[in-house]
Amino acid sequence: MKRRVTEEIEKGLGREVVLERPKEKKFGHYATPIAFSLAKELRKSPILIADELAKSFEENPLFEEVQAVKGYVNFRLSEEFLDSYATWVLKNEGEFGRQQMGEHIHLEFVSANPTGPLHIGHARGAVVGEALARLGRHLGNMVLKEYYINDAGNQIYLLGLSIYLTGRQLLGFDVQFPDEYYRGDYIGELAREAIEEFGEDAFGEESLIESLSEWGKERLMELIRSDLKRVGIQFDRFVSEKELYERWEEVLAILVERDAVYEKEGKLWLRSTLYGDEKDRVIVREDGRPTYLAGDIIYHFTKFEEGFDRYINIWGADHHGYIARVKAAIKFLGFDPDRLEVILAQMVSLLKGGEPLKMSKRAGNFILMREVVDEIGEDALKFIFLSKKSDTHLEFDVDILKREDSSNPVYYINYAHARINSLMEKSGRSPETLGDVPLIGLNDDAKDLLFNALLLPEIIEDAFIRREIQRLTDYLKALAAQFHSFYNRYRVLGSESEEQYLKLFLVVALSIRVGLGLLGIEAKKKM
RNA sequence: GUCCCGGUAGCUCAGCAGGAUAGAGCGUCGGAUUCCUAAUCCGAAGGUCGUGGGUUCAAGUCCCGCCCGGGACACCA
Numbered sequence: 205m206k207r208r209v210t211e212e213i214e215k216g217l218g219r220e221v222v223l224e225r226p227k228e229k230k231f232g233h234y235a236t237p238i239a240f241s242l243a244k245e246l247r248k249s250p251i252l253i254a255d256e257l258a259k260s261f262e263e264n265p266l267f268e269e270v271q272a273v274k275g276y277v278n279f280r281l282s283e284e285f286l287d288s289y290a291t292w293v294l295k296n297e298g299e300f301g302r303q304q305m306g307e308h309i310h311l312e313f314v315s316a317n318p319t320g321p322l323h324i325g326h327a328r329g330a331v332v333g334e335a336l337a338r339l340g341r342h343l344g345n346m347v348l349k350e351y352y353i354n355d356a357g358n359q360i361y362l363l364g365l366s367i368y369l370t371g372r373q374l375l376g377f378d379v380q381f382p383d384e385y386y387r388g389d390y391i392g393e394l395a396r397e398a399i400e401e402f403g404e405d406a407f408g409e410e411s412l413i414e415s416l417s418e419w420g421k422e423r424l425m426e427l428i429r430s431d432l433k434r435v436g437i438q439f440d441r442f443v444s445e446k447e448l449y450e451r452w453e454e455v456l457a458i459l460v461e462r463d464a465v466y467e468k469e470g471k472l473w474l475r476s477t478l479y480g481d482e483k484d485r486v487i488v489r490e491d492g493r494p495t496y497l498a499g500d501i502i503y504h505f506t507k508f509e510e511g512f513d514r515y516i517n518i519w520g521a522d523h524h525g526y527i528a529r530v531k532a533a534i535k536f537l538g539f540d541p542d543r544l545e546v547i548l549a550q551m552v553s554l555l556k557g558g559e560p561l562k563m564s565k566r567a568g569n570f571i572l573m574r575e576v577v578d579e580i581g582e583d584a585l586k587f588i589f590l591s592k593k594s595d596t597h598l599e600f601d602v603d604i605l606k607r608e609d610s611s612n613p614v615y616y617i618n619y620a621h622a623r624i625n626s627l628m629e630k631s632g633r634s635p636e637t638l639g640d641v642p643l644i645g646l647n648d649d650a651k652d653l654l655f656n657a658l659l660l661p662e663i664i665e666d667a668f669i670r671r672e673i674q675r676l677t678d679y680l681k682a683l684a685a686q687f688h689s690f691y692n693r694y695r696v697l698g699s700e701s702e703e704q705y706l707k708l709f710l711v712v713a714l715s716i717r718v719g720l721g722l723l724g725i726e727a728k729k730k731m
Numbered sequence: 732g733u734c735c736c737g738g739u740a741g742c743u744c745a746g747c748a749g750g751a752u753a754g755a756g757c758g759u760c761g762g763a764u765u766c767c768u769a770a771u772c773c774g775a776a777g778g779u780c781g782u783g784g785g786u787u788c789a790a791g792u793c794c795c796g797c798c799c800g801g802g803a804c805a806c807c808a
């Protein structure tokens with residue numbers, strides 16, 4: 205809709221125009237401050253320029269009214285235009301808000317270490333990534349969702365060790381736990397399972413640790429997958445860091461050839477400072493073991509080799525220092541680091557009764573994603589996370605969220621959808637019979653509602669391009685509010701405008717359904 | 732010390748590549764149900780937009796300094 209209007213205005217003016225939505229209804233549907241910038245070039249008052257511009261659009265059938273107010277040019281769309289768009293949308297539901305952007309996008313997210321179940325911090329990245337993928341696909345992009353499994357480092361050994369020691373403790377041995385080991389209920393559970401699996405005798409031998417590491421990793425990946433499934437997220441591909449090392453020699457050879465590395469103090473360093481990093485980074489230790497960065501270098505090499513148009517990584521904010529070195533590595537490998545975009549998911553802090561809850565995997569007192577899902581439901585969880593920009597801190601109190609389910613925006617939005625569904629049933633009409641009812645001669649409230657319901661496509665485009673999904677959640681809340689208000693003010697069934705209102709509501713319901721769907725939430729028909 | 736995120740109503744946050752009188756939800760107060768789902772609606776109170784400069788027709792919005800809060804600064808992942 206906005207695109208259509210922008211085209212029309214640009215055609216008339218012969219230059220690029222910024223269209224915005226005025227804060228107040230009285231200024232119409234769209235407005236442009238173009239006269240202010242023209243004023244400088246033409247050395248004329250913006251007010252005069254705006255007047256002239258407004259006149260030139262007076263006869264355009266797209267608009268009902270074009271007005272110049274204090275230098276702004278305000279456009280009000282014609283009923284005919286809105287009606288024809290609404291009619292088209294209802295007949296082509298699947299096409300609502302679709303585009304053909306056509307980019308191949310590689311999206312890596314979650315990628316939590318397989319050393320514990322997903323906690324609430326991971327959930328944020330998971331939810332944001334999933335929604336981004338859905339939006340991207342709706343807009344006609346190919347999106348590959350990938351999970352990078354960090355299964356090669358010391359942590360996996362620690363996992364095995366933790367299960368081993370806990371198992372020994374369960375069997376009555378006197379056990380000394382080192383500082384660096386994983387705690388938490390799940391370790392105990394795994395240890396019990398492991399005793400069943402491997403037998404009590406095996407816990408007499410330290411050689412068991414290696415098998416426990418591998419076994420524990422597999423068990424935890426299953427757990428993570430089922431946690432993700434719980435909130436409707438499935439990945440297209442899982443990549444194992446360990447397996448990537450098969451290509452380490454190959455990648456290293458490229459780095460050597462490009463003079464991207466040097467030896468010092470018996471270690472191998474990447475010259476990442478050449479491309480903006482603060483310092484050079486070790487990629488191979490003195491004892492020959494590659495560092496974590498090495499895995500990421502191979503990983504990005506294999507990704508870029510596949511030739512996607514764009515790569516998006518969703519990382520925890522604590523990884524932000526990592527961006528520079530990974531981009532440097534990409535550059536050294538001969539690829540364009542600008543194709544990599546990193547979205548940082550900031551910390552989630554949970555309060556309980558006003559008291560902060562600290563999360564630490566090792567301490568074992570972190571809040572699990574599935575615990576929160578059990579408490580508030582997957583839809584509420586998604587909505588909360590998607591309501592805030594991912595790169596800002598998010599704080600919420602579990603107790604309040606548990607208590608105030610009626611203030612949950614998901615209920616509010618769903619309620620609007622359910623009400624419409626209920627009206628449709630009561631009216632005994634079908635969407636097909638309403639399709640051709642002309643939405644002409646509506647009152648102002650109905651016109652406003654129609655316009656806003658038709659706004660969805662530009663909202664999702666905006667939300668995707670800017671990677672700011674909260675624009676969509678805000679929009680849905682506002683649309684639902686406008687609907688509820690309308691509903692309370694106007695009687696629908698039995699009124700003269702029954703058919704028109706129902707058709708209008710079908711558009712509203714469609715926007716809600718499509719919008720929620722893109723957030724991974726299914727709109728409810730009944731509540 | 733360096734880097735990142737933030738500082739807008741009592742609380743949680745919006746504020747759209749600078750634009751027309753700073754918004755929403757929750758909370759508080761006061762109303763609405765013989766009638767389509769009151770899980771709703773209507774109304775009120777509540778803000779020197781952390782602070783000091785600068786840029787311009789126009790600054791929560793952009794630039795610089797400072798203050799406060801959180802996080803990151805590994806040869807751990």
